[in-house]
Amino acid sequence: MKLGVIGGLLQGMEAIYLAKKAGYETLVIDRDEKAPAISLADSSEILDINLEKSKAKRILCDCDAVIPANENIETLISIDEIAREIDIDLLFDINAYNISSSKILSNKLMDELKVPIPKPWPECGFPVIVKPSGQSGSIGVRKAYSTEDVSSAVNTIHGMGDKEVIQEFADGPNISIEVIGDGTRAKSMILTEVVLDDKYDCKMVRCPMQNIDPDTLDSFSRYGESIAKALKLKGIMDVEAIYSKKGLKILEIDARIPSQTPAAILNATGVNLIKHLVEAVKGNLSGPQPADGSAIYEHLIFENGILRSCGEKVFAGVENPRIEYGLFGSSEMITDYEPGKDRWHATMITKGKMPEDTWDKRQKCIECILKENNIKQYLDPAPEVITLPA
Structure with a gap:
């Protein structure tokens, strides 16, 4: 199985990471030779498919499936056209994406479906x-x-x-769930907790989320499936919500491969969303069968002598990342770290049997990074906390 990934930034890194864990051969196409997913893939091509469609077709003919990992509408249209012309499995639904990429249109749809939104x-x-x-x-x-x-x-x-x-403004933990559809049916996958930095950007994903009641989880899963069925989704969709004291508040949907949450899910449960997506597009949609486990996925940056947790937009500055197993006691790191560098990035993945074990391991990893690199300060920015009436 060879997967073509169009886009080499964070979504591309996620797609490559999952595909390689599934045992697939990977190819990434991007206009920028410095796109970070390139160093993770088996092979790469530097080109603009909007300007070089014939070349892109020749390259993608060697793939079994293609997935867009970008949000450039011109490029998405080109990918959709190319996939149809060369008759290759497309792991993306452009019609669903057109609705999900507009919060005005997606809110209108969710309101019609009686989905609770802010x-x-x-x-x-x-x-x-x-x-x-x-x-x-x-x-x-x-x-x-x-x-x-x-x-x-x-x-x-x-x-x-x-x-x-x-x-x-809905106050409470951010939660997320992916839904995969085959155009008729839809299956919700695994719940994750999304932890934000002070700029409301995702800095950490925890799987599983602790202390969520089963009825809320079931409702969230059903809302996701109802949205996907209304969209006739043939692909993958991320649904984000706030778990507030007043109940669920669905914030938005995104009908494209998400970054961050799938890697956390894979490390916690063994469920690989790329494998589920490939099978769904081939007509073999199935629900997840998670193993028991726990994982924390977290972005870090070291600069100006300070280590800090950071959102994905800051981590996107990573250069030529590689996967390092066991670095600083982590399970894995996706990083451009080198000893003595004055600026480096890392996505640190820690996993264990129970959330408490995983958190302890994560804490020890941070301590190890600080000690081994003689770093005196670690910052973990968070959103402003306000108290709202119940």
């Missing part, structure tokens, strides 16, 4: 979250406490050429 402003009062409709992750996201804050955030979003979505 209340719109001004009905909800303050604080609120102001975010662009067409961006992913934490890009352009602002917390607002007043009409002046809202106006400022909206002006910024308009300056990006996007439209705003303004909703209540």
Whole structure:
């Protein structure tokens, strides 16, 4: 099995990582010869498929399946067209993506399906979250406490050429679940907890999440499947929510390969979402059969003499990463670390039988990094904490 991955940034790294763990041969295509997924893949091609479609077709004809790992709509359209022309399995649903990439359209769909989403402003009062409709992750996201804050955030979003979505600020742990569909049926996969930094960017994923009641988990799974069925999803979709005191609040959906959560799931449970996705597109959709285990997936950066946890956007600056097993006592690290370097990045993966064991191992890894590199300071930034009424 040979998988072609179009895009060499974080999504590409995730796809390559999972594919290699599944035993697949991997090829990455990117316009940038410094894209970090290139050093992880078995082979690579540097080209812009929008400008060199004939060459891209020749290269991809040697693959058994192709997965887009980018969010450039022109490139996604080109990949969809090429896959149809050369009759190759496409692990992506462009129609579902077109809806999920607009928070306005996806919120409308979820509202029609009676999925619980945050209340719109001004009905909800303050604080609120102001975010662009067409961006992913934490890009352009602002917390607002007043009409002046809202106006400022909206002006910024308009300056990006996007439209705003303004909703209540839902307080509680961020949770995520992937859903895989075959165009008719859909299966929810494994729940993870997404931990944010002070810029509301993901710095850590924990699997499994502790202290979530079974009824909430079941509801979240069913909401995800209902959305996927409404989209007629033939591919993979990530569903993100807040587990608040007032119940679940579904924040957004993204119908593309996610970064971070699948690697945490694989290390905790043995469930490989790329393998499930390949089988679903071939018509063999199945639910997960997780093994018992626990994993923590976390981004780190060392610079200016300080080690700190960081969001994925900061980690994206990693150069020529490689997988190191057992480095500093971790289970694995995806890193550009070298002894004596004044700036390096790492995704640290620790795993164990129980969450408590895994957390202890993680703590010891941090201590080992500090001691062996004579680092005096470690920072772990987190979002501002506010108290909301129950």
